Amino acid sequence: MRMSEKPNLLVTSSAVIGRFDSLRPYAKIYLLDELEEEELDRIAPLIDCVLVQTWWPDALTPERVSRMSRLRFIQSGMAGVNHIPFKHLGKRVMVSSNAGGFSVGVAEFALALMLAAAKRLVKLDYALRTDKFDPADWGRLFREVVVLKGRTLGILGYGGIGSEVGSLGRALGMNVIAFSRHPSKESGVQVFHGGEGLLRVLGKSDAIVVALPLSKLTIGLIGAAELAAMKTDAILVNVARAEIVEEEALYRHLVKFPQFTYATDVWQIKRGKETYSSRFPFLKLSNFIGTPHVAGGSAALTGEPGRAAVENLMLFLRGEAPRNVVDPSEYI
């Protein structure tokens, strides 16, 4: 049974990424939100590809996924693909991340977090705002404020977001080094590999930006030993996924080293939901900066991630090789 000469594309809805009209000449488009349960059951076996605009939708249960026998390609609207149910996908299903689409917006956000940490912005504003600032402390406090020029920026993961952070760091006059599996395309960036390489990047850096995908290779990558390898007044920025950093080890490290700062836009997924509370009271610490995962959403509003996802999906629909295809074995 063929519903159309064109491939059947299922688009999971989102208020964030919008435009996929340009795909209509190449695919018959079904919007998940507009399908009744029965209709979805009926067309599931006919779907050739899926555009998952944000998180994997609850409606695409493992049972339904197992019946999507024609499925060959999933395009993630997000940079991360750890939400994709790899273990339920057939071997012939390719999954592409949208790593490049978010580069500019998320890199800017990482820079904002790094600078806010270096300048002790949040801590100083909070002290003034809550009337806890003692002018007698001024002489001590301004000494905590760091000028980044000439300091070392370590970037973990040198893909779309990481390399964009690298460009911004170099513009600040920072010495940029990276931890990556791939050699850098850019000159002037020293790239380290493997566990030993990771510890070297962490040890050399004054500020570290985590821009790695969350996979079984990176979950808990930054634990107690890695934190201990960092300078005690380093800045650790996370714009990737919270689970790359071990929560308990991080909390203990922040309490032990008040000059160490963790600045994050991403939070642990608990019971299937990203959540800002924790049994470790991070939000009570003055060396913690947190925002409620807004970097990606704001980047999406520029339209760039949507364009990038649609462009990559177009490659698949035209029979060309899509970019950013991930290795499922890293996620199962």
Add this chain to the structure above:
Amino acid sequence: MRMSEKPNLLVTSSAVIGRFDSLRPYAKIYLLDELEEEELDRIAPLIDCVLVQTWWPDALTPERVSRMSRLRFIQSGMAGVNHIPFKHLGKRVMVSSNAGGFSVGVAEFALALMLAAAKRLVKLDYALRTDKFDPADWGRLFREVVVLKGRTLGILGYGGIGSEVGSLGRALGMNVIAFSRHPSKESGVQVFHGGEGLLRVLGKSDAIVVALPLSKLTIGLIGAAELAAMKTDAILVNVARAEIVEEEALYRHLVKFPQFTYATDVWQIKRGKETYSSRFPFLKLSNFIGTPHVAGGSAALTGEPGRAAVENLMLFLRGEAPRNVVDPSEYI
């Protein structure tokens, strides 16, 4: 009466800027802090030049200044010279600002404030920290977060700090324009002049950084009309002097336009002292970001401003023309 073959240099003390040993071959150095009142009275008429490391010291009263008949040169350790008692100085006294020395550190701080404002960092962290963040607001809040690439950055005052902010803005992919009396040395920066030019820069810009000296030409430069010329969701960053922006007009503007953000490291001088409190409760506003004037101090710790001030003073001591000589008529 000549105390030395070398010029007599009076150095006002500071914990911030340190090294002036390299001046010893060229000058006999007196440290203000080490002089008794009587001794100071005795040597005042013999002083040829003064290095004022931070604010003008109370000990150099108008009466004492009036007796410093040999005084020819004052080197400010700070970028601003509005604290120098120009009206008590003889016509032959040259005053140099230290505008260049702070460029890197203060420009970085301006970038940090601009990015914190654009990303709503302080507001979002505060909401999470005080348990006022409602996840239902997320969809509205991330839309307030601004990606700066492609937006317009207006810089008021395109000297050492301003042009450094310009470089950083261009690295972010912003369109940089400036308000300045001098034509820009850099290509790619459109420079506007005069009152009309100021309004055009304000009207075109998504973010505005104030990097002007405080003088009688710039005091209250940004009043109600200038604020009204700005986009209602613009970001106004002040790393210069608080008095360039009219306090009451600013407060009313922030209350009227909750999407407009003012981010400042500098505060009004009240009764001779920079003070964080005001009859306008800025620190209760979520569209205000404040830090207790730490940019200059942290920049000074890099040693760069100290080196720049000493180098310029050296030019004077060697009989060469010092740089950054200001026009006293702009300060009286």
